[in-house]
Amino acid sequence: MALIVQKFGGTSVASTDRIKKVARRVAHWKARGHDLLVVPSAMSGETNRLIALAREISEAPDPRELDVIASTGEQVTIGLLAMALKEEGVEAISYTGPQVRVLTDSTFTKARILQIDDRKIRDDLAAGRVVVVAGFQGADENGNITTLGRGGSDTSAVALAAALNADECQIYTDVDGVYTTDPRIEPEARKLDTITFEEMMEMASLGSKVLQIRSVEFAGKYKVKLRVLSSFQDEGEGTLITVEEDKHMEQPIISGIAFNRDEAKLTVLGIPDRPGVAYRLLGPIAEANIDVDMIIQNGASDETTDFSFTVNRGEFARALEIVQATAASLGARGVLSDNKICKVSAVGVGMRSHPGIASRMFDVLGREGINIKMISTSEIKISVVVDEKYLELAVRVLHKAFGLDKKEAV
Ligand code: ADP
Ligand code: ASP
Numbered sequence: 001m002a003l004i005v006q007k008f009g010g011t012s013v014a015s016t017d018r019i020k021k022v023a024r025r026v027a028h029w030k031a032r033g034h035d036l037l038v039v040p041s042a043m044s045g046e047t048n049r050l051i052a053l054a055r056e057i058s059e060a061p062d063p064r065e066l067d068v069i070a071s072t073g074e075q076v077t078i079g080l081l082a083m084a085l086k087e088e089g090v091e092a093i094s095y096t097g098p099q100v101r102v103l104t105d106s107t108f109t110k111a112r113i114l115q116i117d118d119r120k121i122r123d124d125l126a127a128g129r130v131v132v133v134a135g136f137q138g139a140d141e142n143g144n145i146t147t148l149g150r151g152g153s154d155t156s157a158v159a160l161a162a163a164l165n166a167d168e169c170q171i172y173t174d175v176d177g178v179y180t181t182d183p184r185i186e187p188e189a190r191k192l193d194t195i196t197f198e199e200m201m202e203m204a205s206l207g208s209k210v211l212q213i214r215s216v217e218f219a220g221k222y223k224v225k226l227r228v229l230s231s232f233q234d235e236g237e238g239t240l241i242t243v244e245e246d247k248h249m250e251q252p253i254i255s256g257i258a259f260n261r262d263e264a265k266l267t268v269l270g271i272p273d274r275p276g277v278a279y280r281l282l283g284p285i286a287e288a289n290i291d292v293d294m295i296i297q298n299g300a301s302d303e304t305t306d307f308s309f310t311v312n313r314g315e316f317a318r319a320l321e322i323v324q325a326t327a328a329s330l331g332a333r334g335v336l337s338d339n340k341i342c343k344v345s346a347v348g349v350g351m352r353s354h355p356g357i358a359s360r361m362f363d364v365l366g367r368e369g370i371n372i373k374m375i376s377t378s379e380i381k382i383s384v385v386v387d388e389k390y391l392e393l394a395v396r397v398l399h400k401a402f403g404l405d406k407k408e409a410v
């Protein structure tokens, strides 16, 4: 007998029929003698609908109130799923995040989980109930409702699995595992049986939304056995996220191609090249809680320098406003911006021992006439920023060039 956490994403609970199917799956696991904690997302499209409602009232919705609204999607699915389980003859009880209590910090719309009180859940499990906990939400120390950022139910599930020391955390979604790239962009993408935490962290942080990055971080830190599976299939082992690369197997150099459409670039031209300038530019951006991704500072030629960085497209307008003000106060020559860019990345632990991957990537893109606007590398990834119109082409040519469509990747 094992304790298993099962998370079901939006498409897996998109209708009452789908919820009944989820209930049957959970009932099946329960009948095999396991303890089950189930974490549903909101019905697919519901969180978008709720956020759009808020935007009809206010252009820049108050973050606290936005969380009050956005968190309601999951409250509906926990109730429906608990009812569906009872219809299956399974004892079940639902809780919202704040009811459990999933304690978070107060960063509304992207709160971090600090602690989980597992007492209620343990008592219910001991009494033979399936416990259904709302994903994506918690409450801060003052009882304010918070949400964990888009895709945050993955993190709720992994955090609950860690708190309860569960034997496995299963993420059920609309694909049957983690692929070499998004199968919706590249039909030749291959499902991976395993992927290391390190690679999955990179893939998630570089835009593969199959798992929210914080869920991977959590699972790595607390050694949660994490698996991605399809809720639309009854068979299949999905993809297991593994702690270490399997030393017995020849690792491919590149494991996957990730991409992110939500990028925007800002360039400050001709700022005086002196100590403290980077801080003066990016300090106000950090204070506004805007995440900066890539940063490039060009070598100075005439005692001035150009400084470029990228932010999430949703935060572009605010970032531009802040940068324009700072640039003026620094005596910069001007500010350029481009919000029609995307980032495409190749990820693989095998890169460590194989030089020349970056130049190969640049060669492949160059041959297709794709201009590279920015580059960044780490030990196990190479990212390029390109015009968003080239996204699909870049993903496909890189996927093919690195042999990811074949079983034996190069
Ligand atoms: P859920 O609602 O179940 O959380 P998401 O839409 O958040 O589902 O994540 C699943 C989606 O992630 C897939 O439908 C797929 O389009 C996308 N995806 C992006 N990159 C990958 C990848 N490398 N492997 C599998 N799916 C990916
Ligand atoms: N419902 C939330 C969202 O759409 C959380 C999730 O699906 O994981 O982002």
Ligand code: MG
Pocket (backbone or CB within 6 Å): 009, 151, 154, 209, 210, 211, 212
């Ligand atoms: Mg998701």
